Amino acid sequence: MKKETQLIEQQLSAWCAETFATCFPDADLSDINLRVNASRNEQFGDYQCDAAMKLAKALKSNPRAIGQQFVDTAVLPAIVEKIEIAGPGFVNITLKNDGLASQLTNMIADDKLGLPNIGKNQTVIIDYSSPNVAKPMHIGHIRSTVIGNSIDRLYRALGYNVIADNHLGDWGTQFGLIILGYREFADHDALKRAPVEELERIYVESYNRSKDDATWRDRAKAELVKLQSGDAENRKLWESFIALTLGEFDKIYKRLDVTFDLYRGESFYNDDLAGVIERLEEEKLSEESDGALICNLENDGLNVAIVRKSDGGFNYTTTDIATVASRTAEFQPSEIIYVTDDRQQLHFKQFFHICKKLGIETKLTHIYFGLMRLPEATFSTREGNVIRLDALLDEAEARALEVVKTSSPDMDEAQQREVARAVGIGAIKYTDLSQNPTSLVTFTWKKALAMDGNSAPYLQYAYARIASVRDKYAAKFPDISPDEFPIVLTEEQERRLALKLTRFPAAVESAARLHRPSVMADYLYDLSQAYSSFYQNVPFLKADQGPRESRIRLCALTASVLKNGLALLGIETPERI
RNA sequence: GCCCCGGUAGCUCAGCUGGACAGAGCAACGGAUUCCUAAUCCGUAGGUCGGAGGUUCAAGUCCUCUCCGGGGCACCA
Numbered sequence: 001m002k003k004e005t006q007l008i009e010q011q012l013s014a015w016c017a018e019t020f021a022t023c024f025p026d027a028d029l030s031d032i033n034l035r036v037n038a039s040r041n042e043q044f045g046d047y048q049c050d051a052a053m054k055l056a057k058a059l060k061s062n063p064r065a066i067g068q069q070f071v072d073t074a075v076l077p078a079i080v081e082k083i084e085i086a087g088p089g090f091v092n093i094t095l096k097n098d099g100l101a102s103q104l105t106n107m108i109a110d111d112k113l114g115l116p117n118i119g120k121n122q123t124v125i126i127d128y129s130s131p132n133v134a135k136p137m138h139i140g141h142i143r144s145t146v147i148g149n150s151i152d153r154l155y156r157a158l159g160y161n162v163i164a165d166n167h168l169g170d171w172g173t174q175f176g177l178i179i180l181g182y183r184e185f186a187d188h189d190a191l192k193r194a195p196v197e198e199l200e201r202i203y204v205e206s207y208n209r210s211k212d213d214a215t216w217r218d219r220a221k222a223e224l225v226k227l228q229s230g231d232a233e234n235r236k237l238w239e240s241f242i243a244l245t246l247g248e249f250d251k252i253y254k255r256l257d258v259t260f261d262l263y264r265g266e267s268f269y270n271d272d273l274a275g276v277i278e279r280l281e282e283e284k285l286s287e288e289s290d291g292a293l294i295c296n297l298e299n300d301g302l303n304v305a306i307v308r309k310s311d312g313g314f315n316y317t318t319t320d321i322a323t324v325a326s327r328t329a330e331f332q333p334s335e336i337i338y339v340t341d342d343r344q345q346l347h348f349k350q351f352f353h354i355c356k357k358l359g360i361e362t363k364l365t366h367i368y369f370g371l372m373r374l375p376e377a378t379f380s381t382r383e384g385n386v387i388r389l390d391a392l393l394d395e396a397e398a399r400a401l402e403v404v405k406t407s408s409p410d411m412d413e414a415q416q417r418e419v420a421r422a423v424g425i426g427a428i429k430y431t432d433l434s435q436n437p438t439s440l441v442t443f444t445w446k447k448a449l450a451m452d453g454n455s456a457p458y459l460q461y462a463y464a465r466i467a468s469v470r471d472k473y474a475a476k477f478p479d480i481s482p483d484e485f486p487i488v489l490t491e492e493q494e495r496r497l498a499l500k501l502t503r504f505p506a507a508v509e510s511a512a513r514l515h516r517p518s519v520m521a522d523y524l525y526d527l528s529q530a531y532s533s534f535y536q537n538v539p540f541l542k543a544d545q546g547p548r549e550s551r552i553r554l555c556a557l558t559a560s561v562l563k564n565g566l567a568l569l570g571i572e573t574p575e576r577i
Numbered sequence: 578g579c580c581c582c583g584g585u586a587g588c589u590c591a592g593c594u595g596g597a598c599a600g601a602g603c604a605a606c607g608g609a610u611u612c613c614u615a616a617u618c619c620g621u622a623g624g625u626c627g628g629a630g631g632u633u634c635a636a637g638u639c640c641u642c643u644c645c646g647g648g649g650c651a652c653c654a
Binding site: 033048057063088132266302306308309310407436452455510513518529539 | 579580581583588589590591593596597600603609612613614616617618619634635647648649651653654
């Protein structure tokens, strides 16, 4: 039986709370945060507790004295070397070297590297990517796809049962225009060559005609009505548009290593929409206004949401409510997570609110991110200022290939291409994942394709160096098995690396909890820096037996953490680079 | 008009539930390669955290006001 892993931070926090309770048995400490946190600055120990300052007021005492009392009464846990009081009343905690070493040994023995199984028996649905049919994906789509996919991976790693659902925009008024346009001026050769581009051209042209041609508008509407009422021919056309588009999308998803468990577009919920309206009316949550049916949420500061248009059609609020109802009934998720850009915030607040009023208790979370902007000067001449996603990926791979060719000229070309693919795609993903999603993002090729510094290639490079060390060790000492030697931390860089390694589970946990892959990226970069410094300054293949094996084990564990950690960002780790 | 998100070093960005002197990368400058992949490492320089008040023992982080940029506010999703 696998013992439940507990994060060091939690362990120390619990200990800290207990100790304070023993120190001050009469005080009510329930409102005060007694947590222990990783020290930001290593001169203040490995972990620190700032509770003494927080308690000062409640206990009517000064923080130094409280800290001192804590230090005097505390019974140190086995893993702790010493505690000290410092500054205004911080308790700084330093871990034992052999305590760290045994943590590492446990991680090595655990194929999950110490990750807690906090998602056991919980289902989470993640709704991300969700592009529209008949429109090519451009750089605006990469954030939802890559961020959503990373959240997906983080949750899975923590034991959640994740359902990744691609909620395609496959239904709506645009299909009337597309069907009509298709009938009138489709270029069938172009449709074979580049189906989505041609579909988009058809849509745009048809849309433009509808703007000042009432007849065209009416004809498009007639096509839409036919489609919606199940006309066999239009239905078939519509299905073919979806198939063509998905065929193109799948190429991109494959390149990005993104897979979905479900592809349920808006059309999937079409039959449920009337029922949603009925429920809203029954619950008296809706009212007529200017011929439309609305939910008035002004009292909640959320304006007004239209649930049925004056022409009788439904819109996305209705669809989204139907989707939640369907998902909760079918999967009983503990949480549904949506990943979209921040323009949709109001919409999500509105329909989350309506769902709650309808008695749906499921936790609904909207992860939003800032739209990608272009620095005007660079791209103003580009047509429509749009960079297609596949073009971006091509460029990334090409750029990476140049670097690979100059850095690894001896590698055969097929392998160079393979490395360039992993590195190029990794660079693109990392750029998106390493920033806080809510930040505004300015797209620059330089940043997106960065190959050094805080970038995926830096992390991949660190990994490849370890792989190389491992192979050289195996060749040089074929008869020695490093795992028979204990991990001993003597050098400064060694200890720093060890400490970082033990924080992997905490990093994964908080990245998932905060829905922020950037936390993971930050951690991995930090770890790689610690490793690179170790690598550069501490010899291992040339060290004596004992330290050598200990260091090899550290290398191996670093490799595992990097590989698994980067996998949580959807980034590959080639063995050679 | 109301609401949301940004404004941190020349540039691009971190900074978790307020915690000890604000951190990276790029660019600049100076070092390191008989040695485990230099896509690396070590170092120097660079910031009144948009501005003004306030709360607090402690504010980049919370509150109020304000300036700048982006976005959203009824039949597109």
